[in-house]
Amino acid sequence: MDDQRYIMTDPTAAEICALVSDQDSLPSTIHGREREIGEYQASRQVSTSEKWLEAPDKIRSEVLTVDKWDDIETELAALNPFDTIGFGGVGSFFVQNGAEALSYNSEQSKSKRYDFESAEGVSVMTTALVKTVVGETFEVSANGKETVADHDCYILSSEPTDSADVLSSRIDTYRLWIDQEYGYPLKHEFGYQLEEGPLDIQRRFEEVEFDTEISDDVFDCTPPEGSTVVE
Structure with missing residues (x-):
């Protein structure tokens, strides 16, 4: 993708969802x-x-x-x-x-x-859950902008509709902070309504860099020396 990324000034929820779903925009x-x-x-x-x-x-x-x-x-x-x-x-x-x-x-x-x-x-770069909450079975709204890890983000709120599957229907409002340049979520807040009570999750990048070189050694799947390998 061209290095000159287009940043939307006042995007609609649909435009932000399209950015999240666009594989070409991702780092x-x-x-x-x-x-x-x-x-x-x-x-x-x-x-x-x-x-x-x-x-x-x-x-x-x-x-x-x-x-x-x-x-x-x-x-x-x-x-x-x-x-x-x-x-x-x-x-x-x-x-x-x-x-x-x-x-x-x-x-x-x-x-x-x-x-x-x-x-x-x-x-x-895109989890199945993020794909779901910006999809047709969720009602999505744009809720302004905020900075996360020194990156400007759009805020999305998603709520399951009646057509959501059984698991997705248990989600309360799922909030995403979407990097304005790359369309990648830098913060998630959501909760599941489970039988024994709510499960609340927050994930937030404190530091993040995009499109930097990563050594192949980082993804080495060799077990650490001395560890026991279990089946």
Whole structure:
């Protein structure tokens, strides 16, 4: 894409959604630090991770700090496509490089490998959930602008309509802060209404860079030396 990116002055919700969905607007790489807060019943999780993404199918997320960590177990865990070995604290990571992936639990010193038939069609720049909340089954509104990690963002609010699927219909208002140049979400706020109470999530980049060179070594799926590889 041309380096001269067009920034909309006062876009409609539909125009912002189109920006989010436009694969050509997205960056080729992302590198940054993201903070995540999760709250469910009396449990709370707070951590920061360093993240690297390279289109179309490379990603690494490594835990940097843990301010608080309580186990949060909900029925949503069954939707995780990876049978992971659990959260392991500082130094734990997940990495995917095409059809190969690895998760590492630092506290247990255990690694788990994943091999897929193909990574065709994978795009680490756009999650299935983001695609859903800017899609036809959600009612979307534009809610102004705000700066996140020194990047100017559009704010979108999405609420499920009657045509949303069973899982999506449990989402309260999902708010996205969309980078104005690249169309990439730099902050998420949303909650699920679950049987035992609400699950509230916030993810926010504290620092982020787009289109910077990332070493191939970052996406190496070799288990750390000394770790036990589990099936």
